[in-house]
Amino acid sequence: MPRNWHLGRWTGYSRRPETTDNTLTWTETEADSTLYSGDAGIVLALLEAQRHVGDDRYGDAALRGARSIATAIDECENCSLYFGLTGLAVALRAVGDLLAEKPAIAAADRAMDLVRSRFDGDRWSNSVRPARRERRHRAGCARCR
Numbered sequence: 185m186p187r188n189w190h191l192g193r194w195t196g197y198s199r200r201p202e203t204t205d206n207t208l209t210w211t212e213t214e215a216d217s218t219l220y221s222g223d224a225g226i227v228l229a230l231l232e233a234q235r236h237v238g239d240d241r242y243g244d245a246a247l248r249g250a251r252s253i254a255t256a257i258d259e260c261e262n263c264s265l266y267f268g269l270t271g272l273a274v275a276l277r278a279v280g281d282l283l284a285e286k287p288a289i290a291a292a293d294r295a296m297d298l299v300r301s302r303f304d305g306d307r308w309s310n311s312v313r314p315a316r317r318e319r320r321h322r323a324g325c326a327r328c329r
Contacts, residue, residue: 207255208248217256219271223249227275231282243283250279254291263299270299 209215209223216222227249234242253272262268273295280289 205251205255206248207252208245209252215256217253217260217272218267219275220266223253223256224271224275227253228278231278235282246279247283247285247288250276250285250288250291254288257291257295257298260295263302268299269295273299 209217217224219225219228227246230242230246230249234240234246253275257269257272260269260272263270265271265274273292276288276292276295279285280287280292
């Protein structure tokens with residue numbers, strides 16, 4: 185078996201064709217850019233693969249995946265790490281730092297600016313609730329004071 189025979193599976197070449205703007209995504213149904221189950225997590229895995237295996241095709245795939253993630257920033261309403269903008273920013277910043285890709289760094293900064301702008305003093309979005317103890321405290325629970 186040739187070296188890196190598995191590369192096609194991880195880089196997405198066998199899944200969904202790349203778009204005309206040189207991006208790459210791995211989901212076969214609806215787009216998922218999240219860190220937990222989507223493109224951002226795969227991009228981080230590809231960066232690790234490039235570092236450990238030394239094959240620049242992994243870095244190229246990570247870079248193209250980061251371009252896809254950057255286009256999802258404005259549509260992402262969640263601000264959490266695993267399912268929202270913060271996770272996208274982590275993956276984009278990693279690509280920017282490890283591959284010296286300035287547009288990825290700028291996109292990560294833009295994502296975090298959106299996260300900061302959505303903070304209302306209590307939470308970052310409706311999907312992120314305060315911890316249970318904090319909610320009880322606000323409700324007047326004497327035990328939590």
